[in-house]
Structures are given as C-alpha cells and as structure tokens.
Amino acid sequence: MSIAEIARDIVVPAEPAVEDVAEPVVRLRGFVRRFGQTEVLRGLDLDIAPGEFVALLGRSGSGKTTLLRTLAGLDDARAQDVKVPTSRAVVFQDARLLPWKRVWRNVALGLKGPQVRERAQAALVEVGLGHRLEAWPLTLSGGEAQRAALARALVREPSLLLLDEPFAALDALTRHRMHDLVLALWRSHKPAVMMVTHDVDEAIALADRIVVLDSGRILAEERIAAPRGERAGLSAALRERLLSLLGGESAADVVPFTKAARP
C-alpha cells in the first residue's frame, strides 16, 4: 500500500460531522500506537473542544510527536476510535517550506478555488510578511520562515491547528513575538489548537489547558482559567508542579484533572 493510500484512510469520520458547539473537534478513545514491540501511545483518551488551545507537554520520547502525527493524519490510525477534523493544518518545528517555491506559492500550496494568490497574500500580510511574497524561502530568517509556515496553515482556515514545537528553534525575543502573533491569530480565526512543547512557561503563557504526556499516557491535565497576561502570579506553583511531573519520578502520583471553567 502506498503512502498516499494510507494517508487517505487515516481520516476516519467516526461520527457525522455535525456543527455542534459541544461536539469536540478531536476525540480519541483508548488510542494505541505501537512501533514493533514498543507501545508509544497506550490507551490514550483525549478530547479537544472547538476553539480550545491545548498545550501538550512531555519529555523526549513521551509520545507527543506520535500523537501529533496521528492528529495530522500522517500516521496510521485505522480501526481505532479516532475522530479528527478533515480541515487541519500543521506548523512544524522546522518550517518545512518548499525551497523551490516562492513564499506566496508555499502558502498557496494545495489551495483550491478562486483567488488563490489573493488568499495567500492576505494570510502573509496577516503574519507581517506582506513584503516577502516573492522571496525564496532560503532567504528568510528563522522567525520569518516560521511566520510563513503559520500563514500557510491559517490560509486553510483549519478547525484544528497543530503546532509541533514551532518556536523551539527561535531566539528568545523572536519566540516572544511569535507567542503574541499566535495568540492574535488564534483569537481572530478561532481554530482548536494543539501545541506540542517541552517548554513549561510557553505552555502556561498560551494554553487553556495543559496536558502532560509521559510514557504514552496522559499523566495530568491542568486547566488554566486566569486570563493570559495575568498568569505571572499563578505560574510559580503551577510551574513547579508541571516541572515535577515532567521529572517523572513516579507514574503513580497522578494529579487529578481539575474541572475549572474556561475563560
């Protein structure tokens, strides 16, 4: 079976796609992923509500990249209870722009319908790259490339936006600007976001809910009700707790899932 055939089969419409606010965009039940003998994901349950910003924290090898690839439709999820929207887009850690296509053509990649160039241009203007439409990707700085990758994801108006450690390779200042940009884009476009990261502070600053993954299982979930910008106070305690979880001495000390109201 070819790669493309597998890719087609992954999006399993487990339930009819009814536009219901309560209906989660992502729903995994008892999800298992094995590579040979190793179970990378073990009986995972995960819901993501429309418009929710979820940060997925985990150490290397915790299975977070595998989970993201599953949600992105890049990994085999057949015959499992998986619901993922067809309209989804990924921003990878390395921007993965095609070097042989000018920036706007990268953004327009695979777009169908009229006014492709206008839509790509609008998306690039939105991320502040209106002046680099005709540039070659290899001439962009790291931050610019990542913004172009964001534009490429958002131009598809996804109902699920997947971010795979998108700011890990950027310097601190650029990363901070990118945080603001991502929040602004999230507020105006309202996709559900799942951001994979290993940076606790980044997760606290951006997310509605933080999911800690360890050895293929969800170790803890934290919902953050405080508005963004007023999180400096609560971060200290939360940060300690999340860091100790990531330390992962024992899988037994599971923090109960606190059901707080969403902001």
Add this chain to the structure above:
Amino acid sequence: MSERTRRNGFAWGARWLSPIAFLLVWEAGSRTGIIPARTLAAPSTVLSTGLEMLWSGELPSNLLVSFWRIALGLGFGVTVGILLALAAGLSRKGEIALDPLMQIKRTIPTLALTPLFIVWFGIGETPKVALIAFACTFPVYLNLYSGIRSVDVRLLDAARSFGLSRAEQVWHVILPAALPSLLVGLRYALTISILVLVVAEQINASAGLGYLVNNARDFMRTDVIVVCLLVYAALGLAADWLVRAIEDRALAWRPNLVEQAA
C-alpha cells in the same frame, strides 16, 4: 583596485603564459622542421585550414550532421532515462522490475556493444544514434532515480499534512527536489554523448566530424585532424555551458545562487 584583486588579476593573466608558450614552441618546432607536417601540423596551418573549412562550408555541413546525431541520440536516451527513473523511483513495483536490469546494463561498456549494434542496425545513421541514446540513458536514470529516492521525507510529510494528493506531491515536491540530480545526470549524458559520437562516427560514416577525421587520416592531413579535435572540444564546452544555463534558470532558489543575486 585592491592589492588582492590586482594579484588575482596577475595570476589570471599568468595562467595564459604556459599555453601560449606551448603554442610558440610547437610553431617554432614546425617551422624549423623538427616536427614534420605529417606528424603534426603547425598551429598557424591548423588555423588557416580551420578558417578555410569554415568558409568552404565543409566544416559547418559536417558539424551539422554530427550535431543532429547527438541531438537525436540525447533526445531518445534522456527521454528513456527519465521515464525509467520515474517508474523505478515512484513505485516499488517499478523499482523491482527495472532497477536490476539497469544495474546489469551498467556493467556493460556501451562501446563494447558497437559490433552488435552494427549487426542489428547496419552501418547507416541508426547504430550511431542508438549507441549515443543507449549510453545517455544510464547517467540520467541513475541520478534522477537516486534524486527521487533521497527526497526529504519531512517536506513530503508537510505536503501530505496539507492534503496534497499523490500526484500533487510528485509534482510539487518530489520532481522539483530531484531536479538538481537530473541536471547532474544530464551533464554526464552530454559528455558521454560526445565521447560515443567520436567512436560511432568511425562506423563507415559518409558525413560528420568522424568522416572528416577518417578522410584526413587517409591523406595524412594532420591539420584537418587537429581542427576536428578542436571542434570536439568546443562541443564539450558548449554542452557544459548549456547545462549551466539551464541550472541557473531552473535552480534559481538555491542558496548559493540566491546569495549571488542579492
């Protein structure tokens, strides 16, 4: 002008000294009779013979015949090489069916097939074009095939995540990524085609550069032979220039070219 560029300019000029000295010694040797004309014609004789052949139309008409053989041979060979590489590179079945055959073919020196091609195709134009085509297929196949197979999987993943179909992945990702390899193969093919042309034209040719050389050999016209050698060299240079021109256009996105333009 800085110190450095002046020194480089001097070095560049100095590089011409030894070839010019070589020509002068050769000319002197011919004039004094140390080098007999039947061994090697003097540079000045070669030049005048070359111009004569140019004006009389003897050189252009024969060059055109040779050029046509290369064009046809390359056209067939490169096309077949590309098609085979696409089939083997883009599908497992194609790889299993084609690659072993191509690897076997690689072990046979193309020129060793000349007698067989004469038996099959006679001594007309066909064996000449077929030899060139046959020789050109492999470098194109090998380079394009490995180019397709070494496409960055991360870029393919990205394309798949945006819902591109297999055909769109091939068109937007795989083929552009393999283009630099194809051009390397094309450069090899051009060089090889000229090499094979030289041998193929020894087969009972009645026109073409090889025919000129054979005739000149029979009449011990070393001046004509040297003129033809120079034309072969010029063909090689032109082929190289052609591929460079294609690369500059098709690979404008590459970092080194991008930097030069900036």
